[in-house]
Amino acid sequence: MKxxxxxxxxxxxxxLIIFGKQYAAKENGGNEKGPKQxxxxxxxxxxxxxxxxxxxxxxxxxxKGDIYTGELLLVNTTHPVPKKLKVSHVINLFDHQDLMKGxxxxxxxxxxxxxMLTRFNALVAAAKADGVTHFLINxxxxxxKKQAELYEQLGSEQANPPGYSEHNLGLSMDIGSTxxxxxxxxxxxxxxxNAWKYGFVMRYPEDKTNITGIMYEPWHFRYVGLxxxxxxxxxxxxxxxxxxxxxxxxxxxxxxxxxxxxxxYYPIKSKLExxxxxxxxxxxxxxxxxxxxxxxxxxxxxxxxxxx
Ligand SMILES: [Zn+2]
Numbered sequence: 001m002k003x004x005x006x007x008x009x010x011x012x013x014x015x016l017i018i019f020g021k022q023y024a025a026k027e028n029g030g031n032e033k034g035p036k037q038x039x040x041x042x043x044x045x046x047x048x049x050x051x052x053x054x055x056x057x058x059x060x061x062x063x064k065g066d067i068y069t070g071e072l073l074l075v076n077t078t079h080p081v082p083k084k085l086k087v088s089h090v091i092n093l094f095d096h097q098d099l100m101k102g103x104x105x106x107x108x109x110x111x112x113x114x115x116m117l118t119r120f121n122a123l124v125a126a127a128k129a130d131g132v133t134h135f136l137i138n139x140x141x142x143x144x145k146k147q148a149e150l151y152e153q154l155g156s157e158q159a160n161p162p163g164y165s166e167h168n169l170g171l172s173m174d175i176g177s178t179x180x181x182x183x184x185x186x187x188x189x190x191x192x193x194n195a196w197k198y199g200f201v202m203r204y205p206e207d208k209t210n211i212t213g214i215m216y217e218p219w220h221f222r223y224v225g226l227x228x229x230x231x232x233x234x235x236x237x238x239x240x241x242x243x244x245x246x247x248x249x250x251x252x253x254x255x256x257x258x259x260x261x262x263x264x265y266y267p268i269k270s271k272l273e274x275x276x277x278x279x280x281x282x283x284x285x286x287x288x289x290x291x292x293x294x295x296x297x298x299x300x301x302x303x304x305x306x307x308x
Contacts, residue, residue, distance in 0.1 A: 056278045058277075060274045060284075062292060067292060068288060071223060071283075072224055073169060073287070074288045087168075089113050091113075092109075093140070102135075104136040106176070116141075116173070122198055130194075134177050136177060139173065144163060147163075147168060148161075166222055172221065173221050188218050203217070228242065228293075231263070246293055249265075259297045264296075265293055268290070274294060281297050282297075
């Protein structure tokens with residue numbers, strides 16, 4: 001009888017242990033995150049748990065200087081161009097017509113950073129394939145001296161004072177058409193539909209003048225890069241709205257051309273330690289306000305790493 005009780009006690013203890021283990025396993029299973037959907041806002045913790053199973057990571061240390069550099073800088077009447085901004089490899093297009101692939105320039109003064117010229121050439125090539133071939137650049141990069149001259153010439157109604165124009169960033173272009181006004185020309189129509197596919201956005205749309213503070217300019221395009229231009233296009237956001245949205249959501253996902261992007265906003269008070277993929281598939285862009293937007297993506301090679 002005594003033996004029976006001991007055996008039964010043992011069985012009961014074993015049963016409790018097994019039950020406990022199963023329960024714990026279930027708990028862990030319940031905490032695992034399912035596959036992400038494109039464009040669905042996700043919390044920061046979910047992003048981190050995704051990264052742990054993703055490609056190899058490295059740690060970067062960012063500081064406040066990182067707020068003021070990159071392709072998402074917000075420049076408007078209340079956010080001036082960062083003082084220490086460096087725009088590199090600016091070239092005069094008239095002097096480098098060999099580098100221009102199938103478009104015209106308004107005059108000898110048009111300048112662009114070389115990288116922007118490459119991006120615009122890609123856009124022009126895509127438009128050409130659609131039979132749209134009459135692009136004319138009216139203005140590209142402007143330094144403060146050029147902007148001051150323009151401001152004096154056109155006045156505050158039509159030009160921003162030096163230090164408050166996106167053209168000072170080297171990321172904006174005034175694109176025209178030799179066939180007429182951009183509002184109705186084939187070039188204007190094409191850009192409205194397709195510019196986002198090449199990283200460009202119409203910066204001052206007709207229905208957002210109350211947000212941008214700038215009149216409708218169907219010719220002024222700003223480079224923000226992919227996947228940002230795709231998300232902005234999808235939701236109809238101007239840059240002010242997009243940056244506010246990222247800040248509010250902390251982190252979102254977007255799928256563009258088969259790549260899965262995670263776009264996260266981080267405030268920077270003094271220093272920020274950040275984990276990014278060590279294979280270089282990330283970008284960091286300051287918002288010119290109080291933080292940075294970190295974009296990571298998974299390409300084919302990182303997928304193999306996950307599988308292995
Ligand atoms: Zn412009």
